[in-house]
Amino acid sequence: MHINNADLNTLHWLCDIPTAPYHEHVVVAALRDWHQRHNRSRHIRWHCDPAGNIHLDYRYGRSKFRLLVLEAHLDHPAFVVTSTGPDGLVRAIFRGGVKPECFAGASVLLWNSLASYATLEAFTRIPARVVDITPATKLQPLRAVLRTDGTHIRTGTIGTWHLPDAATHHNLFTARACDDLAGVAACLCVLDRLIQRRIPARVRVLLTRAEEAGFAGAIAAAHRGWIPKNCAVIGLETSRTTAQARLGHGPVIRVGDRTSVFDPDLTGFISSTAADLAAVMPEFKFQRALMDGGTCDTTAFSALGYQAGAVCLALGNYHNMAESASGQNLAAVPSAGPMIASETIDVRDFAGEVELLTALCRAFPRYRPGSTTLRKKLLHMHDRTQKKLLYS
Numbered sequence: 001m002h003i004n005n006a007d008l009n010t011l012h013w014l015c016d017i018p019t020a021p022y023h024e025h026v027v028v029a030a031l032r033d034w035h036q037r038h039n040r041s042r043h044i045r046w047h048c049d050p051a052g053n054i055h056l057d058y059r060y061g062r063s064k065f066r067l068l069v070l071e072a073h074l075d076h077p078a079f080v081v082t083s084t085g086p087d088g089l090v091r092a093i094f095r096g097g098v099k100p101e102c103f104a105g106a107s108v109l110l111w112n113s114l115a116s117y118a119t120l121e122a123f124t125r126i127p128a129r130v131v132d133i134t135p136a137t138k139l140q141p142l143r144a145v146l147r148t149d150g151t152h153i154r155t156g157t158i159g160t161w162h163l164p165d166a167a168t169h170h171n172l173f174t175a176r177a178c179d180d181l182a183g184v185a186a187c188l189c190v191l192d193r194l195i196q197r198r199i200p201a202r203v204r205v206l207l208t209r210a211e212e213a214g215f216a217g218a219i220a221a222a223h224r225g226w227i228p229k230n231c232a233v234i235g236l237e238t239s240r241t242t243a244q245a246r247l248g249h250g251p252v253i254r255v256g257d258r259t260s261v262f263d264p265d266l267t268g269f270i271s272s273t274a275a276d277l278a279a280v281m282p283e284f285k286f287q288r289a290l291m292d293g294g295t296c297d298t299t300a301f302s303a304l305g306y307q308a309g310a311v312c313l314a315l316g317n318y319h320n321m322a323e324s325a326s327g328q329n330l331a332a333v334p335s336a337g338p339m340i341a342s343e344t345i346d347v348r349d350f351a352g353e354v355e356l357l358t359a360l361c362r363a364f365p366r367y368r369p370g371s372t373t374l375r376k377k378l379l380h381m382h383d384r385t386q387k388k389l390l391y392s
Helices: 005-015 025-042 181-197 216-223 264-280 297-303 347-366 373-391
Strands: 044-048 054-060 068-073 078-084 089-095 107-112 124-134 142-147 158-161 167-169 172-175 201-208 232-240 252-256 287-290 307-315 335-337 343-346
Touching (some): 005 172, 005 347, 025 054, 054 181, 068 181, 068 216, 078 107, 172 347, 201 216, 232 297, 252 264, 264 347, 297 307, 307 343, 307 347, 343 347
Parallel strands (some): 068 201, 068 232, 232 307
Antiparallel strands (some): 078 089, 078 158, 107 158
């Protein structure tokens, strides 16, 4: 499926921005700039809740539409500098699920800046190398010692793996962080479509903090009731490829993760909407799978009483941990050490996800829990061909 230039530019732009659990301020500043441009603030209400999650509200048409929430997270596993020394050694913490053995021989980029985010050029990128780590415990994140060239690094500086800016090689997209900035990018593309097409809907994009540190922002939003209990939540993720969910085969309707299975009614609605879209758009394809490579925010929303489902993109090099396969062109994937590489998605899958989410926003006002296409099909079959035989 072809991706248009505007969507590809949004994907490239967002996936280049440094971010870390509890340190998402650079992305938030970029999103604030996006919201103010092209008259978007007239159509989308911006709200930042007390935990720092961003709520972007779109409403057009009837005021009594049920609210659909599209949720993605703003962070990615990364370093944050805690102290510096005169010998060029920098101490940092690292939050996010990366195996300790992957740090050996890995190189890092420290995003040093005295100013808030304006453009990526505002940062001085300081190269560093991991020289030692102390693995994480239940109470402490992983701690790392990095060697730099002696440049002064301010405390709080974000460190990412030393990988190049986002690039597209044929259909393979590579970036320092697809998880979950690609999900955030998809949400922005959908909001622009809703505005341009004046689609009647009531949609909130919820962008949460610190998913990689145990779903902190999502738990706060659900527990504090910052999204209404009667809404439906569709979590957006990039999730490790599997034999059933591969790059280039379309967005994945995620029926569950490692911890839980998601709401069957909402999952059925997502599936039937995808099937309807495929019927009128032959180039659109989708996958459906249990993505059990990890646990995501959707499990948190489900556990805290929300009707929740999920859509994801198949991801190569999950959390930058280099893989030998997954359908990606390994020659096109940059590395930052023996076991660290750029994350990868297929831009056709991203384009399909944007189309699917737009269709879901359009169809959601007609959705009624318990009246899925499957239920209607079963009852129709029962009435037409079974009842007479059963009760005769």
